[in-house]
Every structure is written in C-alpha cells, then in structure tokens.
Amino acid sequence: MDIRDIRTRLLELLTAIAPDIDAAHVDPQRALHEQFDFDSMDALHFATAVSEAFGIDIPQRDYASLASLESAAQFVLSHLPGGA
Amino acid sequence: MRIEFRLPSLGADMESATLTQWLKKPGEHIRRGEPIASVETTKGLIDIESYDDGEIADLVAAPGTPLPVGAVMAHLEVDDRAGAGAGSEAPAPSAPAPSARAPAPTAARRAAGPAAARLRLSPAARRRAQQLGIPDETLEHAAAAGEVMHIEDIERLAHAQPAAPGDARSAMRQAIGAAMARAKREIPHYYLGHTLDFAAAQAWLTQYNEPRPVGERLIDSVLIAKAVALAALRIEGFNGYWRDGRFEPSAAVHVGAAIAVRGGGLVAPALIDAHSKDLPTLMREFSDLVSRVRAGHMRSGEFTAATITVTSLGADGVDVLYPIINPPQVAIIGTGAVRDAPWALEGRVVIRPTLTLALAADHRVSDGRTGARFLRAIAERLAHPQQL
Structure with a gap:
C-alpha cells in the first residue's frame, strides 16, 4: 500500500465518520479541528476508524499525529x- | 378508544417540522416508544416515537407537509386501559426516551387538562387562531409565560414554516435564538464558577485508556457527564423541569450533551439514566449520539428527555463557558479546556491540569449557596474518578 492508497482510504474513513463533510473540500494539510470543528469525540472516531482499517495501534499520545489528513x-x- | 397523535415539541426551539416519511402503515401495531414517523426539523432528521401502545387507525398528514407543533398527524386505536399511558407516570419499560417526565410531550399535555386554562389570548387572537386551525398546544408552546398573545403573534406562528434545506443553518440559528431569548427573558439565571484540580481524573483516564484499543477508550466529557449526574442526584434543585409555575424534580438524571453541528448551531440530546450507567456504557451511548448527529438522524425522545445539560468548549481552548439554561430545564454546566496552570498545593506552587466548571442555574428553584454545594459535589466526584 503506497501513500496515495493510504490518502484515498483516509478520506473514505473521514467521510464515513462525518458524513456531513464534503470530501471534495478537504484540505489535507489543515487540521481537522480547524477545518471541520472536530471535537474530541470526532477525533476519537477518526482514530478508531484508522486503527481498525489499517490494523495499527494508536496510543493516546499519538492522537496529535492524526490532526490533519496528511x-x-x-x-x-x-x-x-x-514497514514502508 | 381512538386518540390523536400530534407532532410533539422536541425542545423550546422547535415550532414546526416537515413530515418526510411514515414508518408505520394503517392497521399496523405500534408500541410505546417505537418510531412512527420521520420528520425534518431545524435540528435535522428526527424519528418521532409513539407515546402509546395501539394500532394505527389512519394517517392524516401527507409526507412533504410542513406541520406546526401540535398538529394532528395520525389517529391511533388504543386499548382503553393502555390509553391511560397519557397520564401514566410509569416510564415505558423498553423505551426510556419518551418518558412521562419529558418536557411538553403531547400525551402529558393531554392529561394535564384544557390548555386554554393557562393560555391567555386576546379575543381577536383567539378568533384568528381558530380560523387558521392552530391547536392550543402550538399556542401554548409559543406563548411566553404570563404574557397575553395578540393577533400579530398568531400571524407570525401561522407563517412559521420549516425552512428549505438550503436555509437549514439560518433556520437553526433562528430557532436557537428564539429558545435562548426565551430562556434569558423567563429564567432568572445566576452563575457560579469553580476551578478544580483535574490531575486525578486525567491520570485515571490515561491509565484506563493505555492498554485498550482506540475504540474502547474514554474521553473526559464522559467522566464529567457522570460526575454531574451523580452530584445532581445528591444535591436537589438542579435536575428536572420548571413547568406551570413550579419545579418538577426528576428522579432519574438524563444528561443532555451539547453537540456542535458543523457549520453552526448545536443540539443537546440526552444520555438517558446517566446516573446509573457505567462509564463504558455512557461512552458508547455518547459516541452513538455524536455519530447520529453527524449523520443527521436522531430520535425524538432524545431531545425531550434531558433533565440537565452539560456543554463544553474545551476543544476550542476557552477557559470558561458561561452557559444559558435550556428551558424547561433549570440548570446547565459549562466546561472549558483542561489546562496546565500554577496551583497552590500544601503551601507550594505546582503545575496541575485544571478545569473550570461554570454553573448557570434558575433562581426560582435554587440559591447560590446550593449551587456552590452542587459544584463542589461535582468536583469531589472528579477527584475520585475510580468511583464514577
């Protein structure tokens, strides 16, 4: 799986947990909190989706790494x- | 016995809704608490639930029709004994949502006697309301306590239509404006603030979450909701409704969780029986509420059930949130961000994670001193998170 596949899959996960987001208008560099008023529950939903979709553990201290799509x-x- | 099923009010900020879909057909059975129809409101799509057990006799309203609160939507044939559900205090066994204590459920109103007794209308306004076929319940809902309604108020009500989808945001803004204006006009608010040491709660949360997969972890809002529920159970005067000129305390604590709607506005559906549920259960239910708010699909009982509300702007980095009470509730807790700050501890200054709670409460029900005890009771519970 290369970075492009990952990006595509992440966008799918994002719009699945937040169907009220328009996928065409996501800026991958900007923080989701800033862009879409993500609250702590949205952030946790995103972390859960990423963890389950890619089969990786995401410790609490790494939540900040999921701030933006990129x-x-x-x-x-x-x-x-x-590994990559 | 044949009874009317009317569009219920789903909060102080709702005047009307558009029927989008019937979920039951004539002749079908329906149980109390079961969804009967989907309606589009300023809060999004909501499934409204039946207050009675019975059979659908006929469906009066057609999908696509805008309806004022209180409009007859359908007729139900109910067993005479089951029909007593209208005034029954017993909560539905499997569906806690449309509890008999919920604010302004049609069934409770029906049992409460003629609305006209409490409603004050000018003669012209009454005539106009009759011409337009606006039911008393709609009028009662729209009327400010103790104020006489005039013909202009009736015309305004008659023109209150649910907005087109494109206007949904401004419609929600208007609805919030109307509800909050009513709260500020009618409720003599008083405000208290209390900053607490959040270290114990934070350490407990980290320890709890560390070994668990992301999907089973907790967030601090859930701890706060539970602490508020337990404190509200112990200190009286903050949990329940102000209705018909008096306070009706609630035995159960249904904590309304304010959830921001993207693009503007907010909703505050309830965590039912928050006082008696463990943290993982509350977390699952809160998570489910947020998901359904995002997907725009909620249930009516969730909007009418909250007996007290908690609202947070922690993610936005504010220190204190001074909240406004959501009528007919009598108290609301606002929380700011958890922030590291200098803290005096045993004669030394140390850095601790701190959280500021703000209480807005109704002076018709409680005083500042009781409010202070309530805030301290919440803080005490957050200091012992393992007991939540």
Missing part, C-alpha cells in the same frame, strides 16, 4: 505492519 497518512505509512 499527517495521518504519514503516521499510517510509518506504522503499517511490515
């Missing part, structure tokens, strides 16, 4: 089983 993609890439 930072989440980098985090997933470096934590995928088997």
Whole structure:
C-alpha cells in the first residue's frame, strides 16, 4: 500500500465518520479541528476508524499525529505492519 | 378508544417540522416508544416515537407537509386501559426516551387538562387562531409565560414554516435564538464558577485508556457527564423541569450533551439514566449520539428527555463557558479546556491540569449557596474518578 492508497482510504474513513463533510473540500494539510470543528469525540472516531482499517495501534499520545489528513497518512505509512 | 397523535415539541426551539416519511402503515401495531414517523426539523432528521401502545387507525398528514407543533398527524386505536399511558407516570419499560417526565410531550399535555386554562389570548387572537386551525398546544408552546398573545403573534406562528434545506443553518440559528431569548427573558439565571484540580481524573483516564484499543477508550466529557449526574442526584434543585409555575424534580438524571453541528448551531440530546450507567456504557451511548448527529438522524425522545445539560468548549481552548439554561430545564454546566496552570498545593506552587466548571442555574428553584454545594459535589466526584 503506497501513500496515495493510504490518502484515498483516509478520506473514505473521514467521510464515513462525518458524513456531513464534503470530501471534495478537504484540505489535507489543515487540521481537522480547524477545518471541520472536530471535537474530541470526532477525533476519537477518526482514530478508531484508522486503527481498525489499517490494523495499527494508536496510543493516546499519538492522537496529535492524526490532526490533519496528511499527517495521518504519514503516521499510517510509518506504522503499517511490515514497514514502508 | 381512538386518540390523536400530534407532532410533539422536541425542545423550546422547535415550532414546526416537515413530515418526510411514515414508518408505520394503517392497521399496523405500534408500541410505546417505537418510531412512527420521520420528520425534518431545524435540528435535522428526527424519528418521532409513539407515546402509546395501539394500532394505527389512519394517517392524516401527507409526507412533504410542513406541520406546526401540535398538529394532528395520525389517529391511533388504543386499548382503553393502555390509553391511560397519557397520564401514566410509569416510564415505558423498553423505551426510556419518551418518558412521562419529558418536557411538553403531547400525551402529558393531554392529561394535564384544557390548555386554554393557562393560555391567555386576546379575543381577536383567539378568533384568528381558530380560523387558521392552530391547536392550543402550538399556542401554548409559543406563548411566553404570563404574557397575553395578540393577533400579530398568531400571524407570525401561522407563517412559521420549516425552512428549505438550503436555509437549514439560518433556520437553526433562528430557532436557537428564539429558545435562548426565551430562556434569558423567563429564567432568572445566576452563575457560579469553580476551578478544580483535574490531575486525578486525567491520570485515571490515561491509565484506563493505555492498554485498550482506540475504540474502547474514554474521553473526559464522559467522566464529567457522570460526575454531574451523580452530584445532581445528591444535591436537589438542579435536575428536572420548571413547568406551570413550579419545579418538577426528576428522579432519574438524563444528561443532555451539547453537540456542535458543523457549520453552526448545536443540539443537546440526552444520555438517558446517566446516573446509573457505567462509564463504558455512557461512552458508547455518547459516541452513538455524536455519530447520529453527524449523520443527521436522531430520535425524538432524545431531545425531550434531558433533565440537565452539560456543554463544553474545551476543544476550542476557552477557559470558561458561561452557559444559558435550556428551558424547561433549570440548570446547565459549562466546561472549558483542561489546562496546565500554577496551583497552590500544601503551601507550594505546582503545575496541575485544571478545569473550570461554570454553573448557570434558575433562581426560582435554587440559591447560590446550593449551587456552590452542587459544584463542589461535582468536583469531589472528579477527584475520585475510580468511583464514577
């Protein structure tokens, strides 16, 4: 799985947990909290979805790595089983 | 016995809704608490639930029709004994949502006697309301306590239509404005603040979450909701409704959780029986509420059940949130961000995570001193998170 696949999958996960977001208008570099008023429950839902979809553990201290779609993609890439 | 099923009020900020879909057909059985129809409101799509057990006799309203609160939507044939559900204090066994204590459920209103007795209308306004076929319940709902309604108020009500989808945001803004204006006009608020040391709660949370997969972890809002529920159970005067000129305390604590709606506005559906549920259960239910708010699909009982509300702006970095009471409730707790701050401890200054709670409460029901005890009771529970 390369970074592009990861980005596509992350966008799918994002719109699944927050159907009120328009996928066409997501800026991958901007923090989700800033962009979409993500609250702590949204952030946890996103972390749960990412953890389950990619089969990776996300410790509490790493939640900040999921702040934006791009930072989440980098985090997933470096934590995928088997390495990147 | 044939009874009317009317569009219930789903909060002080709702005047009307559009029927989108019937979920039951004539001749079908329906149980108390079961969804009967889907309606579009300023809060999004909501499934409204039946207050009675019975059979659908006929469906009066057609999908796509805008309806004022209190409009007859359907007729139900109910067993005469079961029909007593209208005034019954016993909560439905499987569906806690449309509890008999919920604010303004049609059934409770029906049992409460003629609305006209409490309603004050000018003669012209009464005539106009009759011409337009506006039911008393709609008028009663729209009327400010103790004020006489005039013909202009009736015209305004008659024109209150649910907004087109494109206007949903401004409609929600208007609805919130109306409800909050009513709260500020009618409720003599008093405010108290209390900053507490959040270290114990935070440490407990970290220890709890560390070994668990993301999907089973807790967030601090759930601890706060539970602490508020337990404190509200012990200190009287904050949990219940102000209705018909008096306070009706509630035996159960249904904590309304204010959830921001993206693009503006907010809703505050209830965590039913929060006082008696463990943290993982509350977390699951809170998570489910947020998901359904995001997907725009909620149940009517969740909007009418809350007996006290908790609202947080912690994620936005504010220190204190001074909340406004959501009528007919009598208290609301606002929380700011958990923030590291200098803290005096045993004669030394140390850095601790702190949280500021703000209470807005109704002076018709409680005084500042009781409010202070309530805030301290919440803080005490947050200091011993393992007991939550």
